[in-house]
Amino acid sequence: MSVTHDIYRLVLGPSWSRAAPARLEAAVGDRVVLVTGASSGIGACTAELLAAAGAHVLLAARRVDRLQELADRITATGGRATPYGVDLTDPEAVDRLVVDVLADHGRVDVVVSNAGKSIRRSLAATEGRFHDVTRTDGVNYLGPARLLSGLLPGMRARGTGHIVNVSSLNVDLPVAHWAGYSASKAAFETWLRCVAPEIRADGVVVTSIHFPLVHTPMSAPTYSPRLPGLTAESAAEVIARSLVHRPRLLVPWWVRPAAVLTTLAQGPYEAVQSQVLRWSR
Secondary structure (H helix, E strand, C coil), X not given: CCHHHHHHHHHHCHHHCCCCHHHHHHXXXXXXXXXXXXXXXXXXXXXXXXXXXXXXEEEEECCHHHHHXXXXXXXXXXXXXXXXXXXXXXXXXXXXXXXXXXXHHCCCCEEEECCCCCCCCCHHHHCCCXXXXXXXXXXXXXXHHHHHHHHHHHHHHHCCEEEEEEEEHHHCCCCCCCXXXXXXXXXXXXXXXXXXXXXXXXXXXXXXEEECCEECCCCCCCXXXXXXXXXXXXXXXXXXXXXXXXXXXXXXXXXXXXXXHHHHCHHHHHHHHHHHHHHHC
């Protein structure tokens, strides 16, 4: 990991640092952890890190060949991993995943809801392509909500469980050209905020992580690798730390005041964005 990325993570605050290996092992050892979007990027790095700490990781994504390669790497080093192919936009496939993992393992202790679809597109460019918005909604909101609806009853009955939502700063600071993506992420976050009090009463906790830029295959077409950001490996370490400390919400320290300011001054905030867009034409 480069020095630049380490410095960037320090700027985000102490809660974005690595967890002590012994504490991570105590948190996830012998736990069954389902990681969605596990075929690459943050999901793959998270699965490898948690498997090394003793978790049995269930790898879920569309690309089964990538999942099998990851499972083989994990088992070759003494870890435990089971791949499951699933398309989160397909309700029947999500239901089958729930049935299969519970039949195979009896329970799921932790869900890292990491699968995501990024879409940066203006309103004009979306014309005639609304199916992309629908698919984004399926991957980022409806699929994850359906998956948890199937797994949460078992967690609540056992009186324990942890949901980690891998989200984005777009939820706090919406910007032009990100309407479909931001809306889908905000929808799932709102769903969790409503569900969290219900399941907390039964011992199941929720953590939402609003990541800044993370350099992954998903972000590569949009963002230059020279921009400040986290690596997929460092993002996985943040997720691992959240499994140890179990915060309800993790955002960079500067986001909350910025979100309040942009809400209170919504008109000027939008006017500035509009002017920037005019200059960039």
